Structure formats: C-alpha cells, structure tokens
Amino acid sequence: MDKAKFIKEMEASIEDLEPGILNAETRFRELPVWDSLAVLTVSNMIDLECGVTFSGEDLRKFETVGALWEEVERRKGDD
Numbered sequence: 477m478d479k480a481k482f483i484k485e486m487e488a489s490i491e492d493l494e495p496g497i498l499n500a501e502t503r504f505r506e507l508p509v510w511d512s513l514a515v516l517t518v519s520n521m522i523d524l525e526c527g528v529t530f531s532g533e534d535l536r537k538f539e540t541v542g543a544l545w546e547e548v549e550r551r552k553g554d555d
Contacts, residue, residue: 477526482545489521490514500542505535528552 477485479500487498492509504510504518512532519530528551538544 479542479545482526482548483541485521485525486518486541486544489517491517498541500540500545502541503539504541504544505539522548526552 483498483500486504487493487495490507490509491513493507497507498504507514515532515535519532519535522528522530526548528548535544538547
C-alpha cells in the first residue's frame with residue numbers, strides 16, 4: 477500500500493473525520509476526534525489492510541501520519 481492509500485484508509489477509519497484532513501505531516505493524536513475508538517479502528521485498519529499489528533501503546537510512539545506509515549512499511553519488511 478502506498479502512502480496516499482494509507483492516508484485515505486486511515487481517514488476512512490476515523491469516525492467523524494472529514495475527508496481530506498489528513499496528510500503525512502498531520503499530528504493525528506492532536507485531532508479533536510482522536511479518542512479510544514479512533515485508536516482501535518486505526519490499529520484494526522492497519523492489521524486488516526497491511527497485515528501489521530499495532531497496539532494503542534505502539535500508536536503513542538508516533539507523532540505524524542507519515543511516521544506511522546513509515547513504521548508500518550518497516551514492519552511489513554520484517555516479515
């Protein structure tokens with residue numbers, strides 16, 4: 477999955493988030509809609525779409541959407 481598709485999938489998984497809000501520089505944890513449900517749905521999306529398992533604790537390690545995507549790609553390469 478490329479970065480643009482990852483961003484679209486992440487956007488779609490977060491409830492009440494307007495399309496077009498996210499980009500690689502977005503600090504996703506600062507979004508007003510970032511809550512425990514968003515953590516669960518984003519980690520589930522990453523698992524289903526990318527085959528990579530992330531916990532809520534894992535998501536706290538990243539500041540931006542781009543950094544999260546890079547880690548997903550790195551972990552996919554470790555398989």
